[in-house]
Amino acid sequence: MRQENQQHLQPEHSLSVCVLASGSRGNAIYVSDGATSLLIDAGLSARELGRRLESRGLNAADLNAILLTHEHTDHVRGVERLCRRFRLPVFLTAGTLAAAAPLRELPEIRTFACGRPFQVGTFTVDPFSISHDARDPAGFILGGAGARIGIATDLGIATAVVREHLRGCGLIVLEFNHDPDMLMAGPYPWCLKQRIRGRTGHLSNPEAGRLLSDIAHPGLQQVVLAHLSETNNCPGKALAEASRVIDRSRTQLAAASQNEPSAMIRLA
Ligand SMILES: [Zn+2]
Numbered sequence: 001m002r003q004e005n006q007q008h009l010q011p012e013h014s015l016s017v018c019v020l021a022s023g024s025r026g027n028a029i030y031v032s033d034g035a036t037s038l039l040i041d042a043g044l045s046a047r048e049l050g051r052r053l054e055s056r057g058l059n060a061a062d063l064n065a066i067l068l069t070h071e072h073t074d075h076v077r078g079v080e081r082l083c084r085r086f087r088l089p090v091f092l093t094a095g096t097l098a099a100a101a102p103l104r105e106l107p108e109i110r111t112f113a114c115g116r117p118f119q120v121g122t123f124t125v126d127p128f129s130i131s132h133d134a135r136d137p138a139g140f141i142l143g144g145a146g147a148r149i150g151i152a153t154d155l156g157i158a159t160a161v162v163r164e165h166l167r168g169c170g171l172i173v174l175e176f177n178h179d180p181d182m183l184m185a186g187p188y189p190w191c192l193k194q195r196i197r198g199r200t201g202h203l204s205n206p207e208a209g210r211l212l213s214d215i216a217h218p219g220l221q222q223v224v225l226a227h228l229s230e231t232n233n234c235p236g237k238a239l240a241e242a243s244r245v246i247d248r249s250r251t252q253l254a255a256a257s258q259n260e261p262s263a264m265i266r267l268a
């Protein structure tokens with residue numbers, strides 16, 4: 001009984017993370033410290049997000065807030081319905097809000113500015129600017145339960161700002177969007193190839209690998225390779241690139257999937 005009371009008073013001293021979906025058809029990441037549960041992006045339908053949460057023993061009704069990286073459909077598709085159904089606050093930049101008209105009608109809108117940390121429940125959120133063709137897109141550092149998580153997907157280049165923020169994380173969810181040769185030889189029209197390769201497009205495997213080699217450190221427990229293109233990449237190529245720069249005896253690697261949620265990752 002005494003133990004139960006103690007558990008009730010103190011949140012679990014670990015972070016749980018599950019990448020529910022990752023890729024150009026929808027993105028969402030669940031993060032919880034036991035006291036506060038967040039979704040970073042909600043780019044699947046609310047129904048499908050609910051189904052994926054349930055498949056990992058979680059419930060959308062237990063979420064406390066949604067944080068948005070940017071307004072592209074693959075990141076916001078389910079936001080409106082989830083927020084209305086569960087009365088969730090949504091945190092986003094003023095630029096994202098201006099570009100996503102339907103979200104303006106939501107009851108609990110909280111805007112943040114990149115570079116200015118804020119609190120959501122028991123989490124400290126440090127948003128930073130990323131280079132992407134959206135109005136004011138953000139990556140996030142989430143601090144909670146003594147751990148630090150970095151989330152950076154949808155970025156054309158790894159700027160100094162991105163590099164500095166991602167240092168010192170126990171877990172990083174990092175974009176490994178495309179293999180440059182597959183992209184160039186692939187079926188996309190030239191204008192789309194240029195957009196993806198551009199400074200406000202998506203990070204390639206070698207670019208992400210270089211970033212990772214700069215920021216890897218002994219406390220980096222896990223890296224999840226994210227937003228892999230289904231047309232211009234494959235998990236084997238992305239994992240091979242990351243393996244070249246990561247000491248796999250101390251850092252685990254996994255590639256997130258578009259079609260199914262990742263395993264539940266726990267950070268001490
Ligand atoms: Zn995206």
Ligand SMILES: [Zn+2]
Pocket residue numbers: 070072132134154
């Ligand atoms: Zn995007």
